[in-house]
Amino acid sequence: MKSYISAIGIANPSYKIPQMQIADFMAEATQMNSQEKRKLSALYRSTGIDYRYSVLADYSKHTGVFEFYSNTPDLEPFPMIEQRMRLYREHALPLCIQAVNNCLFAYQDFRIKDVTHLITVSCTGMYAPGIDIELVEEFELSTNIKRTAINFMGCYGAFNALKAADAICRSEPLAKVLVVCVELCTIHFQKEKTEDHILANALFADGAAAVIMEAQPRSSCSISIESAYCDLLFDGKSDMAWHIGNFGFEMRLSSYIPDMVKKGIRKLTDKLLEHLKLNINDIHLFAIHPGGKRILEVIEEQLGMQKDDNRYAYQTLKEYGNMSSPTILFVLKALWNDLQKADAEKNILSCAFGPGLTLESMLLKVNYT
Template sequence: MKTYICAIGTANPPHKIPQMQVADFMSNILQFDERESRKLQALYRVTGIGQRYSVLEDYTRDNGDFTFYPNTPTLEPFPTVQQRMGVYREHAVTLSEQAIRECLEQATHTNIPDITHLITVSCTGMYAPGLDIELVERLGLPTTVQRTSVNFMGCYAAFNALKLADAICKADQDAKVMVVCTEICTIHFQKNTEQDHLVSNALFGDGSAAVLVQGKPSADVSLELTSFHCDLAPDGKSEMAWHIGDTGFEMTLSSYVPELIQNGIKQLTDRLLEGLKMKVSEIDLFAIHPGGRRILEVIEKELGMTRDDNRFAYEVLKEFGNMSSATVLFVLKALMKTLTPQQQDEPILSFAFGPGLTLESMLLKVHYANA
C-alpha cells in the first residue's frame, strides 16, 4: 500500500518583522551597551534570516507602547506562563484554520466533511479541551473525526505526525488525514543574556502548516511517503532542550548542535537509504529543516551537497525564520511548487532535528497522476 502527501497549506500571523528590527528590540530590552549591541547585531545578521512573523506587535514597537509586555524599561513584571498560554490559545486556532483551508483549496475532491483523522502538532502551547477540539468546532469537522495530538517534540515533530498518518492510511485506504503543525514561538522570549537564549531569540518565528495525507494520489502532483528513519545522538541531549519555566518555555540551543548533526547525518542517511539500495549522489531534491544557517552548511559539507541543492531551506529560513515543527513543511511546499511532470518518480530527501538530540529522516517520491 502507498500513501501520499496531496496538498500543503501554510499560514503566518500578520506582523512581519525585519530581522534587524528584532535585534534592536532585544538590545533595548536587555539594556546592552554599544559593544554588546554590535555583537548582537552581528549574530542576527549571520542567521540568514531576513524577516520573521509574530502574533505580537510589540516587537515592532518602542518601549512604552507595548500591548503584551509591560511598559517598563525591564519588562517587569515579566509575562507568566499563564499569560503566554492565553496568547497561544487566542491565535493558534486561527492560524491552524487558515493553513487547513489553504491546504484543502489545493486538494482535489477532498472537502472538510471528508476528513477522517486530525493530527495536531505543537510544542509552543498546550491546553485542554485543546486545539484539536476547537478546530473541529471552527471548521465544522464531523464530531466523529479521530483526533491525535503530538506535543512538545520540537522541530522534528512533523515527521512523527507524518509517520502516524502513513500508518493510518496504510491500515485504511479510505482515510483522509489532516496534519496541522502550529507553533507560536515568539511568545516565549526569555529576558536572558546567556548565549543559548540570545541564539534562540534570533531564530524563531510563528507559523502553521497543514498537510493532507491519503492512500490515493491527487489528480495533479503528490509526494509519495516512501521511507522513514530516526536516530538519537544522546551526547547532545543537553545541547538542545525545551523546558517549561515560570515565565514561559525555555529553549537550550548550544553552538555545538551543528557539529553533533554533522557527526550523525551521514550514518542517518545511509541507514535510511540502504534498504532502498540508493545513494545520496542519486538524489537531486532536498527538503531540510533550516534549524539555522550553520546546520544547513554542515549537512551540505557532510553529504556533498551544494547550496543550490538546499535552496528551498534557505528560502524558508530567509522569509520566515525557524518555526519549529511547521518549518520543514514550508520547505516541502516551496519544493512542491517547482515540480514538473519530467520529475516523475524522483526521490526527495528530508531531514529535521530536535531535542534528544533527535535526528529524523524521510524519503519521498514525486508522483504525477498523468505522467
C-alpha cells in the first residue's frame, strides 16, 4: 500500500514586491548609515531572490504612508505580538482558501466533501478555534472530519504533514487527506541590526500551499511517497531557532547553517536510499527546499548535482523567496508542471531543513496511469 499526492495548489498575497525595494525599506526602517546600506544591498542582491510576497503593503513604501508600522523614523511604537497575531488571523485563512481552490482546480474530478482528514501546518501564527476549523466551515466539510495541526516546526513542517498523510493513507485505503500549509513570515519583521534579523529579513516571505493525498493513484499524473528519513544535528541546535518575543516571532538564523547542512546532507541521503537499496545515481529529479542560495550550492557539492538539477528550487527562490513550510510544495508544484508521460517511474529526492537542526528527506516517484 502506498500514498499518492494527487494535486498541489499554491497561493500568495496580493503584494508582490521587488527584492531591492524591500532592501530600501529595511535600510530606512533600521536607520542604516551609507556603509551599512551598501552591505545590505550586496546581501539582498546575492540572495537569488527577485520578488517576495507579503500581506503588508508597507514593504513597498516609505515612512509617512505606512499602514501597519508606525510612521516614525524608528517605527516606534513597534507592533506588539497581539497586533501581529491580529494580522495573521485576518490574512491566513483567505490565503489557505485560495490555495485549496487552486488545488481543486488542478484536480477537477475531486469532490472536496470527500475529504476524510485535514492536516494544517503553520509556524507564524496561532489562535483557537483555528484555521483547521475555519476550513471545515468554509468548505462545508464533515464536522466529524479527523483534524491534525502541525505547528512551530519551521521550514520542514510540510514534510511532517506529508508523512502523517502517508501513514493515514497506508492504513485507511479510502482516506482522502487534505494538507494545508500557510505562513505569514513578513508580519514578524524585527528591526534590530543583528546578523540573525538582517539575514531573516532578506529571505522570508508569505505563501500557502494545499495538497490532496489518496491511497490510490489519480487517473493521470500523481506522485507517490516511497520513503522518508529524518535526522538531527545537535551541533546546529543554536544556529536555527524560532522563539516568540514581545514584538513578534524571532528567528535565530546563523550564517553557519550551510556548513551544518554540508555536514549532514550526504549521510541523510545515503540513509534514505540505503533503505530502498538505491544510490544517488538512481535519482532523476530533485525538489530541494531553497532555504538560501548557499544552502542549495552546498547540497549540489555534496550530492554531485549540477545547478540545473536544482532548477526548481532556484526558480522558487527567485520568484517567491523562502516562505517556510509551504516552500517545498511550491518547488514540487514547479517540478510537477514540467512532468510528461516519459517521466513515469522517475525518482524524486526531496529535502528540507529547520530548527533542531532538523534534516528531512523523502523519496518520491512519478506515476502515470
